[in-house]
Every structure is written in C-alpha cells, then in structure tokens.
Amino acid sequence: MKIANLDNRAVLVLGDHVADIATASDGRFGPDPMSIYDDWDAFVEFATGVDTATGPLDEAALGNPAPRPRQVFAIGLNYGEHAEESGMKLPAVPATFTKFPAALSGPFDDIEIVGDMVDWEVELVAVIGRRADRVAAADGWQHIAGLTIGQDISDRHLQFAAGAQFSLGKSRRGYGPMGPYLVTPDEFADPNDLALGCSLDGETVQDARTSDLIFDIPQLVAELSAVLPLLPGDVIFTGTPAGVGIARTPPRALRAGQVLETWIEGIGTMRNRCV
Numbered sequence: 001m002k003i004a005n006l007d008n009r010a011v012l013v014l015g016d017h018v019a020d021i022a023t024a025s026d027g028r029f030g031p032d033p034m035s036i037y038d039d040w041d042a043f044v045e046f047a048t049g050v051d052t053a054t055g056p057l058d059e060a061a062l063g064n065p066a067p068r069p070r071q072v073f074a075i076g077l078n079y080g081e082h083a084e085e086s087g088m089k090l091p092a093v094p095a096t097f098t099k100f101p102a103a104l105s106g107p108f109d110d111i112e113i114v115g116d117m118v119d120w121e122v123e124l125v126a127v128i129g130r131r132a133d134r135v136a137a138a139d140g141w142q143h144i145a146g147l148t149i150g151q152d153i154s155d156r157h158l159q160f161a162a163g164a165q166f167s168l169g170k171s172r173r174g175y176g177p178m179g180p181y182l183v184t185p186d187e188f189a190d191p192n193d194l195a196l197g198c199s200l201d202g203e204t205v206q207d208a209r210t211s212d213l214i215f216d217i218p219q220l221v222a223e224l225s226a227v228l229p230l231l232p233g234d235v236i237f238t239g240t241p242a243g244v245g246i247a248r249t250p251p252r253a254l255r256a257g258q259v260l261e262t263w264i265e266g267i268g269t270m271r272n273r274c275v
Contacts, residue, residue, distance in 0.1 A: 001047055003146065003182040005033040005063040005106075013181060017053035024050050034068050037233035040129035040145055044184075063106040065148055065182035066127045071234040072099045073224055074123075074152060074170065078214050078239025085247035094215045094223050099152065099237065103171035107149070107179030107270035111254065114172055117156040118254045118274075121240035122198040122206045122262050125150035125178055126217050132230040140218025143230065146182035147191065149264045150237050151198070151272065153177070153254075156246050178235070180268045188266050192216055195265040196241070201258050208241030210264075215239075 002013040010030040011018035022030035029036050029043050036043045076095035077083040083090050111118075129145025152170055159169025170176075185191045193211035197204060210216075215223065220236055230236075245252040254260065254274045263269040 001044070001184040001187065003036070003065055004180065005065050005067060006058065007061050008033070008063060010036050012047055012050055013057060014051065014053050016057050018055055018057050019050050019052060020054040021047075023054050024052070033063075033065060034233050037066070037127070037129055037145055040232060059180060060108060062108065062180045064104055064178045066178065066233055066235055067104060069101055069104075069127075069233050069235045070231050072101055072104070072176070072237070073220075073235070074099050074237040075215065075220060075239040076166070079208065079212050079241040080214060081212070081242035082240055082244070085242050085244070090214060094220060096224070097166040097170070099176050100167065100171040103173065104176040104178060104235075105174040107177055107272075109174055109177060109272060110275045111153055111174055111177070111260065111272045112172070113254055113256050113274050114155060115157050116253055117246065117251070119154045119156055119245045120198055120200070120205065120254060120260055121152035121154060121244055122196050123150040123152050123237045123240050124194065124196060124210050124264055126220075126236045126238060127182060128230045128232055128234040128236070131232060132221050132225040135221050135225045137218040137222040140221035141185055141191070143221055144185055144217060145232075146184045147188075147264075147267060148178055148182045149180070149262055149267050149270050151177045151260065151262050151270065152237050152240060177262075177270055177272050179270055183267050196263065198260060198262040200254070200260055205245070206241055206243035210238070212241065213238060
C-alpha cells in the first residue's frame with residue numbers, strides 16, 4: 001500500500017491516480033494525513049479494499065506523508081562508513097537526538113540556505129503505526145506503518161556551536177524534507193535492504209544500502225521504546241551513510257540554486273531546490 005499527502009489530504013496511490021481517503025471512507029478516515037495513524041489497524045483493513053480512484057496523481061502537489069508527528073527521533077552514526085568518515089567510534093547504543101517537528105517539510109519544498117555550511121544527509125524514515133512501549137526487536141516491524149524518504153539537512157555551524165547542539169542545528173525551517181510516499185513494509189521484497197542515495201545537480205554524493213545500518217529499524221524500535229512510548233505517527237530518521245559534505249576534502253556545502261535529489265528503492269525520489 002502506498003499513501004501520500006496530496007494538497008493536505010490523505011490519499012491512497014493507485015498507479016497514476018489516487019483515492020481520496022476521506023471520500024472513499026465516507027469521512028471515517030482523513031482528510032488530515034495524520035489521522036490515519038490514530039487507528040492504524042482499522043485503516044489498513046479499510047484501505048485494502050479500496051480500488052476506485054477519485055482523481056489523478058499530481059506528484060508536484062505532494063506533501064509530507066507524516067507532517068505533524070508528536071515525536072521525531074533521529075539516529076546519528078548508524079552506518080559504519082559514516083562513523084569512520086566522521087572520525088567517531090561505532091556506537092554501542094543508538095546515538096539519538098531529535099529534529100523538532102516544526103522543521104519538517106515536503107518532498108519538493110525549497111531548502112533555505114542559511115550560512116556557508118549547510119549539509120545533506122539522505123535517510124530512510126520509519127513512521128510508527130501502532131503504539132510501541134517496551135517492544136522486543138523481534139516485534140519491531142509490527143509497529144511500523146510505513147517507510148518514506150528523509151533528508152536530515154544540517155546547519156553544521158549551528159550544530160557544533162556551544163559544544164554540540166545537534167537538535168537545533170538540524171531543525172531550521174524546512175530542514176526535514178520527507179516523502180513523496182509512505183510505503184507499507186509488505187510492499188518490499190526485503191524492507192531491511194533498500195538502496196538509497198542522493199545527488200547534487202546530478203552528481204551522486206551518497207550511495208548505499210540500508211542493510212548496512214548498524215541498528216536496523218526493529219532494533220531502533222526496541223531501543224527507543226525501552227525508554228519511552230513511540231506514538232502513532234511518530235517519525236524515526238534512521239541515520240545517513242557516508243558521503244556527507246562536511247567529511248569531504250575540502251568540505252562541501254549546499255548552495256543557493258542547486259537541486260538536491262534524494263531517492264530510496266521502492267519509495268521514489270524527492271527534489272528540493274536550494275534557495
């Protein structure tokens with residue numbers, strides 16, 4: 001099942017058409033994209049029977065499929081080569097911080113460049129569908145509504161000011177593009193092994209597979225839910241692979257006028273213009 005946010009309305013994607021969820025369910029679910037996570041099991045039961053479109057798919061009008069989560073978790077140093085390029089040891093537990101929810105944006109929104117060291121970080125993002133509290137890793141996937149693409153855009157100057165303030169440095173307005181679709185785990189041959197990457201003006205700068213994650217999604221659900229409950233609609237940015245700008249020689253940064261394209265196998269492509 002593929003879900004999207006079309007003009008701030010939750011829709012099911014049916015090929016090159018969509019079914020408006022509120023219309024198809026006579027108002028039981030939607031139109032708010034966040035509302036479908038509140039009763040995920042009932043929504044899935046309803047959605048599997050929807051096969052009639054209500055309109056065409058306009059990809060340019062798609063927004064973030066989970067635009068207002070109550071909690072956003074982000075994981076640092078979750079790929080071995082990225083830890084190496086950062087000069088850091090592999091973590092024994094997930095290196096967790098947050099992106100503040102107001103920083104999230106859509107898959108085709110502009111990225112405002114503030115300063116001269118704004119960086120890119122392609123990430124697989126998991127959205128919680130069922131409340132997870134003290135969940136075992138073996139049961140982790142049962143609590144995931146779906147997967148989408150994210151960019152953990154980072155103002156490196158702000159991130160490392162005053163010692164280290166990761167959350168603030170990664171939470172400027174629009175520094176969390178997500179989308180363009182939320183895809184349920186059953187749609188993937190192996191949701192633990194997906195190709196992901198990003199390019200800058202057509203030049204590939206990150207290229208990896210999610211099978212290289214140190215802590216995979218079920219492990220992250222277990223580790224995080226051991227500390228506090230994960231709520232329906234919450235978002236987990238699972239970490240970025242090697243290839244970020246700050247680790248290059250010389251360092252590189254996003255500049256106004258550039259186009260950042262970000263993709264994950266089986267989900268799609270985001271395109272964000274730097275302004």
